[in-house]
Amino acid sequence: MIAVDWGTSNFRAYRLGAEGTILERRSSTQGILSVENGGFAEALRAEIADWLAHGEERILLCGMIGSRQGWVEAPYLRCPAGVAELADSAVNVPFAGAEVLLVPGISAHDTDGVHEVMRGEETQAAGLLESGASPMLICFPGTHSKWIHLRDRRIVNFTTSMTGEVYGALRNHTILGRTMTTENTVDNAAFLQGVARSADSGGLLHHLFGVRTLTLMDQLKADSSASYLSGLLIGHEVRAAMPYPSAVHLVGAASLCSLYRQAIETCGAPATVEAEDAAARGLAVIARRLRWI
C-alpha cells in the first residue's frame, strides 16, 4: 500500500510492505497550496506513477489534503479519538485505478470553549498510541506547535501554541530584531538563559523587552540574542503546556526537537525525540485497523 502525508507545503509518500515496513519513501514541495485548480488526482498520480504501475492498489492519505482547501473535505472528529475512530471515519476519495481513503483531522474544545483543530498530527500521534505508555504527552514543535494528550490509547485533548510564528514576527518586525544578526547558528548557552528566564514571574511581554536591555547593556551578545529570544518563547510555551513535569515525546525536525528537549529537561521532565517518518508509522497503524495490511 501507499501512505501519504499531504500537508500545506509538503508532499511525503511511502510505499509500505505487509507489516507496515517502509520499502520506499519520497517527498516534494508539492503541498496542497501548490496544486492548481483542484488537480489533486493528477498531482498524486504524477508523484507516484511508478508505484501505481508497480501494482499498488490502496492509498491512505492524511494532512491538510482533507481540509476545505484540499481534495475532499473530511469533517473533524471530536476528541477523544483513537486508531479505531480514525480508521472508521476515513473518507473515500474517487481515484481511477486505486482505492483512496483519507484520514480525518481532529477537533477539541478548550476549558472555556475555544476550539482546536489539527490535520496530520493525529495520524503521526497514532503511531505512538500503540506504544503502551498511558498517559502520554506528545509535542510537535513548529510554526504552530501542537501538544497532544493521549490516555488509554486515544487522543483526549490537544492545544496549539503560536511559538514559531510569533518568533518570526518579533525577530523580523520589532525593535528586538534590529540588533540580531541574520545567521541561524544557535548559541546554546543563550538559548538556555532564555529558557531559565521564562521561569520568572514577570510574564512573557515583560521578558521580551529584556532581550533589548540585555543587548544594550552588553549582557547578551548581538549574535546570541536570537537564541535567547527562542529560549524565552519555547520556555514559556513548555511551562504553559506542561503545568507539572511530565514525560514528553517530540516529533519533528531534529534541530528543533533538540532545542525543545533541552527546554523540557530544564523544566524537570524527561523528553524523547521520536524517529522520523511518524506519519508513515501512524498511517500503517490505521491501515492495519482497515485490514489493508
Add this chain to the structure above:
Amino acid sequence: MIAVDWGTSNFRAYRLGAEGTILERRSSTQGILSVENGGFAEALRAEIADWLAHGEERILLCGMIGSRQGWVEAPYLRCPAGVAELADSAVNVPFAGAEVLLVPGISAHDTDGVHEVMRGEETQAAGLLESGASPMLICFPGTHSKWIHLRDRRIVNFTTSMTGEVYGALRNHTILGRTMTTENTVDNAAFLQGVARSADSGGLLHHLFGVRTLTLMDQLKADSSASYLSGLLIGHEVRAAMPYPSAVHLVGAASLCSLYRQAIETCGAPATVEAEDAAARGLAVIARRLRWI
C-alpha cells in the same frame, strides 16, 4: 520658568507660573529623532523663542533628550530615587540666554539581573510622588508600557512590557491579522472577552492561536478580533505586572488608559486615570526642589 518633555517623537513645552501652574502649553512633532546634526539648541529656541523674549530664564528638560542620541547624555540614576535625587542629579546644559537643566533617567535591576531603563516616565511619576499614597503603582501604557512602583515617595522599581509593539507585530505580520479589518473601532465586549481569557492557565502563546480558531469557528467576528487580541495582550500584561490586586494610577492617552482601567478592574483592582500634563506637574515638583519656583 519653562518645562519641557522632549521625547523621541514629540516635543511638549509648558510655561509655568510661580506655584507651578501651567500658564501656557504647546507641542510639536519635533522629537529628538527629527533634530538634525545635533541642533538641539536651535530647535529649542525655535519652539519657544517668544517665551524667551518674554523674559523666561530657566528651562527644565526631561525625556529622551538626555539620552546618548539627545543633547547631553545624563547618566541613569539607580533606583530607589525620588524628587530630591532627580533634582540633585540634574545635568547642566550650555544654552545662551537661559539656565538649562536636564533631569536624568532612572535604571533598575530585575530580580535576575536584567536591566530596566526609562527617561521621562520618572518625571511624570514625580508629580504623583507627593500625593501621599504609599505604596503606589503607576502604569504608563503604550508601545513599551512602564509599570512603576513607588514607596516612601521614591521610585523603588519598575518594569517594561512590549505590549503595544507586540500587538502591532502580531496584527500586521502574522496569520492573526489576515481576518482583521483595518478599522480601529474598539469592540468593548470582545476586548473584555480577551482579558477574561488571559486568566486561563494555557499561556499567552496558546491563547494567541485562539484568536484564529475563534474567528474560523464564527465565535468571534472578524471586526472584533483585533479588540479581542488587544484584550488578551493587555490582560496578560496586567496580570503579570500586578501579581496581587493593587490600586493602579494610569498615565497616558485617554483611550488607551480607558482600556487598561477596564482590564485592571477585571483583575479585581481599582484604577484611576490621571489628569494629562503629568510631565508638567513632575517638572514643577522637581523645580520646587531646585528652588526655581
